[in-house]
Amino acid sequence: MNDNAILSEVRGHVGLLTVNRPKVHNALSTPVLLELEQAFIKLENNPEVRVIVFTGAGDKAFVAGGDLSEMVERDGIAHYQEFAEDIHRVFRRFEVSDKPTIAAVNGYALGGGTELLLSLDIRLLADSASLALPEIGLGVFPGAGGTQRMIRQVPACVARELMFTGRRFDAEEAVRIGLANRVLPQADLLDEALAMAAKIADKSPLVLKLMKRALRDGADMPMAAALAHEQAMIGLVFDTQDAHEGIAAFLEKRNPSFTGR
Numbered sequence: 001m002n003d004n005a006i007l008s009e010v011r012g013h014v015g016l017l018t019v020n021r022p023k024v025h026n027a028l029s030t031p032v033l034l035e036l037e038q039a040f041i042k043l044e045n046n047p048e049v050r051v052i053v054f055t056g057a058g059d060k061a062f063v064a065g066g067d068l069s070e071m072v073e074r075d076g077i078a079h080y081q082e083f084a085e086d087i088h089r090v091f092r093r094f095e096v097s098d099k100p101t102i103a104a105v106n107g108y109a110l111g112g113g114t115e116l117l118l119s120l121d122i123r124l125l126a127d128s129a130s131l132a133l134p135e136i137g138l139g140v141f142p143g144a145g146g147t148q149r150m151i152r153q154v155p156a157c158v159a160r161e162l163m164f165t166g167r168r169f170d171a172e173e174a175v176r177i178g179l180a181n182r183v184l185p186q187a188d189l190l191d192e193a194l195a196m197a198a199k200i201a202d203k204s205p206l207v208l209k210l211m212k213r214a215l216r217d218g219a220d221m222p223m224a225a226a227l228a229h230e231q232a233m234i235g236l237v238f239d240t241q242d243a244h245e246g247i248a249a250f251l252e253k254r255n256p257s258f259t260g261r
């Protein structure tokens, strides 16, 4: 077991989760994955926290994937299924969270590391970042949501090439194919991620929650139903104190102060 394998802190309205196993490039073993899940749930349940940032400890890796030493010790299909269940549940929880999430990718994001960032909302990459779905080379496939999220987030031919070859790609390429938002110097990455998180945290948490639900639910609906869903939410949004505050602040030429009500 790893002591402090997940570091969790709250800075203002921003929660910061750090995978802290630098000796193994922050690989996710089952206990570490479960610790990450619990730390995330705590931040989700903390009303002070409005945005959650993920990063890796050290300057080499975000997350170098599932823990291969643990995988080799697994015995029988039931164990793999158990791990698959855990990692799917945890990454899905991140994906459907009402709170916006940001990946600050500070190095290797391989296998489960790339799959982790695929389940987060915004991805900022250090210029040192190196991504891949290398599972094909290990005789397995990206089974932590990778096949399904990748194909939905980048053009299908690109997703297929990256999964079939397992090749690494750098931060510039990740941005070019639409998998990440921007590339930053490694030294600035965390500060920039926290600054972006703080800017988002200044907005109405209630509207962010409704917006995330509209995006999430609408993605699985036909366009007409998705638009109807959005339209139904408009009434909810305008009938909030935050909407009154935001519009009043604009008219009074001052900064709004949102409370999430």
Ligand code: CO8
Residues within 6 Å of the ligand: 023, 024, 025, 027, 028, 064, 065, 066, 067, 068, 069, 070, 080, 081, 083, 084, 087, 108, 110, 111, 112, 113, 134, 135, 138, 142, 143, 144
């Ligand atoms: N798991 C366990 N240990 C790891 C991992 C990992 N994923 N990655 C690195 N390590 C360990 C190394 O074994 C090494 O340990 P030791 O010091 O005891 O020898 C230590 O970290 C340092 O690593 P290296 O010496 O290899 O460091 P380098 O700087 O030379 O290389 C790399 C860094 C490129 C990150 C290299 O370590 C590497 O290629 N790692 C493996 C990356 C990989 O293949 N990841 C995908 C794993 S599979 C996966 O994620 C699937 C998850 C979902 C499956 C769900 C279905 C059940």
